[in-house]
Structure formats: C-alpha cells, structure tokens
Amino acid sequence: MPTWIVVEDESDIHDFIMGMFEIWGIGGMAFSNGMEAIAWLDKLSGRQVKDDLPELALVDIRLPDIPGPEISAKLRDKWGNNITIVLTTAYHLTPEEEEQIINSAQADALMYKPLPLMADLRRILDQIITKRKTLASEFIVVPRDKPNGS
Template sequence: MADSLTWMVVEDDHAIRDVINTMCELWDFTVYSFKDGFEAMAFLQKEELENPLPDIALIDIRMPGAWGHEISAAIREHSVLSDIGIILMTAYALPGSDEEDYLRTSGADRLIYKPLPPMDDLRELVYDVLKERQAHT
C-alpha cells in the first residue's frame, strides 16, 4: 500500500470536512475537498483531472446537489477513476436492505455511519478498502 494517498472528500458539514482534511494533512495525504454534490460532479466532469488522482473517495450520502450514491455511480462510470475505493457516509439510520441497495446501485465499497470512527480506524478502513479493490483488479 502506498505511503501517500490522495483522498476525495465530499461532505456538506464543514466541521466533519475540516476534521477529515486536517487528518489527511497530518498524515501527509493529498485531499480534494468538496462542500456539496455540485462541486464533486463538476470535478468529475472535467476534461482532464489534476494529478495526483484520488485513490479513495469518502462521500456523504445526503447533501445539496447530487447525493452520495449518485456521485459514487458517476465515479464508477468515469474512464479514469472507476477503480478507486469509495466509502459512503451518513448520519441517518438505514435499514439493512437500504444499505445493500445503496452499495449495489452506487458501486460503493462500504457505508459507514456518523459520527465517524476514530481517525486511525478510518485510515485503516481506507487501507482495507484499497487492498480489497487491488485484489479484485
């Protein structure tokens, strides 16, 4: 697993977004941070994406603009980013069948609930998702 990762964070709650951004900076990770689905979709629709490309996307489900499952599906259809790890986040309780539907229709690898786990645990979850994706490619 690479020592330095690039995260794509899509979260409308500025406090959560700031915490994730700060942790990424402390770990010396690059982070592309978006405050809503509008910004994230605009990034995905660019002709050429800036380097480094994201390795992982951490995406809130409910926010202004495109919702997390829509952004995740757009990533899976993207010519360059289709193989990155995707973790959806929500503060809302979802019945098990809804969780499965979100994961299946969006192509996301995991769904986690807020409050977020401790940052070291979140980083380990990211590494686990990336290892699983590498094993399947």
C-alpha cells in the same frame, strides 16, 4: 502521494477529515456539494486539471444538491475499479436500504457517522483500499471448451 477526496456538506466533518488527511500525509480535495465534485471530476477526466486520479472517495449519502450514491456511480462509471468509494451517513438505514444504496452507488463500503477514531479510521480505509486494489487486479480465466464436447 495518494489523493483522497471528500464530498461532505457538513463543514466541521469536512474540516476534520481534511485535517486527518494532512496528518497522514495524504493529498486531499474537499467538496461541500455534489455539483462541485462533479465539475472537478469532469475537469479531471478532460485533463483540464493536473490533479491525480483519486485513490479514495468519501462521499456523504445526503447532500443538498446531488445524492451521494449518484456521485459515486459517476465515479465508478468514469474510473471503474481504479477508485475506492466509501459512502458515509449519519442516518440509520435498514440492512435492505444499506444494500440498495451500496449497490446503486457501486460503492465499496458504507460507514456511519460519527466516524471511527483517527487510527481506526485509517486502518479501516486502508483495508477497504487494499480490497479494491485486489479486486481490480484479479481476472477470471474461462476454460476452453474441449473438442467434441468431452
């Protein structure tokens, strides 16, 4: 069973997402702030907990302690392309702000709250995960230089 994590300080959103995970048959871990998430991730990378590496992380941009993009960047630094990261926010951002946040967080996507309906949300998240897995499995072949520059 895949594991998805949620880092969300709004308890009603947090509970709603975890309820969807349960309906979908997905193991979920939820954290109400960045410090909890980072502590768990450190334990996971140090193998102090037996949980599986999460397949997906839904991370709120504005948390009370650690900014969501910082948590996302730590996830990417620890697990590279093996995790799909989706940022969430209820705040309006300009296209430039969206791009800056996605790039600094090394995230795969940004979703605005309120989140889509359950079936749509599942389809969107599955598409983002599939895209990340495809990117993670691709490799580049650099052609050899031909002798004598020809």
